Amino acid sequence: MPEGYLISLIWLSTSFGLLYNQYIMEWPSILKSPLNKTETKTLAKEFFGDMIKVVVDIETGAVAAGCSLHADAEQLLLKHGAQQQSVWGANIFPERKAGQRIEFTSLINIRPKQGNKTQYISSPDIKEKVGSILGNYFDI
Amino acid sequence: MKYHKKLERLDVLKHGWARILMMIASELSRSAHLPQKSKEARASYLRAKELLGVLESDPGLPEDKAAKMSAYSRSFTDYYSLDAGKLYGQFMKLSAGV
Numbered sequence: 001m002p003e004g005y006l007i008s009l010i011w012l013s014t015s016f017g018l019l020y021n022q023y024i025m026e027w028p029s030i031l032k033s034p035l036n037k038t039e040t041k042t043l044a045k046e047f048f049g050d051m052i053k054v055v056v057d058i059e060t061g062a063v064a065a066g067c068s069l070h071a072d073a074e075q076l077l078l079k080h081g082a083q084q085q086s087v088w089g090a091n092i093f094p095e096r097k098a099g100q101r102i103e104f105t106s107l108i109n110i111r112p113k114q115g116n117k118t119q120y121i122s123s124p125d126i127k128e129k130v131g132s133i134l135g136n137y138f139d140i
Numbered sequence: 141m142k143y144h145k146k147l148e149r150l151d152v153l154k155h156g157w158a159r160i161l162m163m164i165a166s167e168l169s170r171s172a173h174l175p176q177k178s179k180e181a182r183a184s185y186l187r188a189k190e191l192l193g194v195l196e197s198d199p200g201l202p203e204d205k206a207a208k209m210s211a212y213s214r215s216f217t218d219y220y221s222l223d224a225g226k227l228y229g230q231f232m233k234l235s236a237g238v
Contacts, residue, residue, distance in 0.1 A: 050183050069147075069151075
């Protein structure tokens, strides 16, 4: 296949992917496949400019992303069968250095009954699970 | 809204004052923990300021609380002299007292 065609094909598929994510796909959404760097940055720009709010179900590994408020993505996961105690919120900053892109804070994380008194996920075990699941979908 | 691109004022207000105050506190906390001149710190400050503006303009806000919000709003005018860490604490206290 001539190089020109190949480049056009790649450009077309990337453009369609971006258009699909930006204008056709409904957000928040439960992710089905990983987002590449460009898709992640586009999503961040669309909502806040620099960050993506995500909610993770640590039992099933499901991730809901693309919301103005964590509560909206949380509701989506709960509607799909997630248990409240398994659902945790975080933020992704795609422009940060690798290894520093996740921030484990969200108002939905304030759950004194589960021993989490602030917005920050205090349990190292839960943080690790959330980070590991997010690693399946984002370049973190 | 400019810094919460997918939100309308009413979407924010439906969460109630206490939660909005916590959202402001959350942005201030982020801003306080980042280098002051970073883009991210400024973006967090702008989001906090925008949320405060929504809260302040809520016609349902009692007069005394509105006056308090206006006073806080004035302290948001200059980003570089803003003590985000201190304000974070104050907004958390406010959210608990609402």
